Amino acid sequence: PRSRGLGDVYKRQGYLSTEGGWMGVRSQIEALKEVVTYPRVLIVILDACRWDVWWSVTKRGVPVRSPASQTNDWLKAVRSIEEFKSFGCVAANPLVVQAGVFGQVVSCLNDWEYVNDIPTVPPEKVMWKALIWQRMRGWKKFVVWFIQPHGPYPLDCMPVFRVARFLDRTRGGRRLLCTQDELRLVEIDRWKDAYRRNLEWVLVSVRQLIRAYRGWKVVVTSDHGECFGEDGIFGHPGGVDVDCVRIVPWWEA
Numbered sequence: 001p002r003s004r005g006l007g008d009v010y011k012r013q014g015y016l017s018t019e020g021g022w023m024g025v026r027s028q029i030e031a032l033k034e035v036v037t038y039p040r041v042l043i044v045i046l047d048a049c050r051w052d053v054w055w056s057v058t059k060r061g062v063p064v065r066s067p068a069s070q071t072n073d074w075l076k077a078v079r080s081i082e083e084f085k086s087f088g089c090v091a092a093n094p095l096v097v098q099a100g101v102f103g104q105v106v107s108c109l110n111d112w113e114y115v116n117d118i119p120t121v122p123p124e125k126v127m128w129k130a131l132i133w134q135r136m137r138g139w140k141k142f143v144v145w146f147i148q149p150h151g152p153y154p155l156d157c158m159p160v161f162r163v164a165r166f167l168d169r170t171r172g173g174r175r176l177l178c179t180q181d182e183l184r185l186v187e188i189d190r191w192k193d194a195y196r197r198n199l200e201w202v203l204v205s206v207r208q209l210i211r212a213y214r215g216w217k218v219v220v221t222s223d224h225g226e227c228f229g230e231d232g233i234f235g236h237p238g239g240v241d242v243d244c245v246r247i248v249p250w251w252e253a
Contacts, residue, residue, distance in 0.1 A: 028064040028221065029077065031250055036083040036141065038217040043143045044206055046249075047071070047093055048150035048236055049199065050225030053192075054249040057199055061251030066224050069240040074223040075099040088142035090130040092121040096145050106133050115154035121147050127205035131212060144209060148202035150226075153194035155201060188228050195226065210253045222248035 035041055046054075051063040067077035072095055078084060079101055089102035097107045111125045123146050130144040210218055225245040227233040236245045 025247065026062070026064050026250070028066050028248065028250065029080070031064055031219075031221075032078065032081055035217060035219050035252075036081060036087075039140065040213075040215070041141045041217040041219070042209065042213050043087075044209060044218070044220040045143060045145040046149060046199070046202060046206070046220065046222045047145065047147050048224060048226045049222035049248060050244055051247040051249050052244075053149070053196055053199060054222075057196065058203070058249075058251070060253075061220070061249045063247045064221065064250040066222070066246050066248045068238075069224050069242075069245040070236050070238040071095045071223050072099075073238055075101050083141075084143075086141060088134065088137055088139035089145065090126060090133055090142070091145040092126050092147040093145055093150075102143060104137065104139075116157045118152045118154035118157060120152050120154050123148055123202040123205040127209055130209065146202050146205070149195050149198035151195075151198070153198055155197045156190070156194035192228055195228075218253040220249065220251040220253060224248065 032043075035043065054061070055063075066074060068074040071093060075095065084101055085103045087102045087104075089096065089105045090108065091097055091105055092108040092111070094107070094109055096102075097105050097109065106129065108121050108126050108129060111121050111129065112119050113122065113125075115122060126144065126146050130142070133139070134142055206220060224236050225243075225248055226236055227240075227242065227244045230244050231242050233240060233242060233245070240246075
């Protein structure tokens, strides 16, 4: 199906409006194929970061079109980029650890902790792990994958997410599961505020990484966006072609 423009979405949600729609937005895959050729490159992935919220917070970068509306499909799409096999990766998303897209993956699954009684991987832990492992392994090309602004939202203690067990090969862990029906019960304005705070939280660590890798090619982008009820869609289900989940930021810092 044809993706619907974000102009009306912005107006309904109180975000920035656009002129002329989204015709001509660049393919994220094509942008990635170019950037991986640099001799020293850091790609920062902010999980589930939609373009309009990013722009309202940062006023940086341009929109690009993601090939997918959820992480698994995004990872399948970027397998075509052979250069990723030579990349290191520090990842807070367990799906990335299992995917085999990047050459060497360091998991942050054991770095979960409770923040306001909600389990998450704090962005500062991901940042420090990335700094340490890049220096230890001497990576010249690597990815740092934060879980934020994706939920959970511990800074706002949003109770909608139920906690469930998942099996990790090394030890038991916890993850948060959320169904479409559960998301429909959330107050949209509160959800948007919590999501924005998650983005502001992770950006502190992103800026520290950017400072640490001056002289490198540094790109900040996302695997997919997030729907706050637009077109009856909540979250980021797979196989969805609407702009709130397919238009994501691309900032060459």
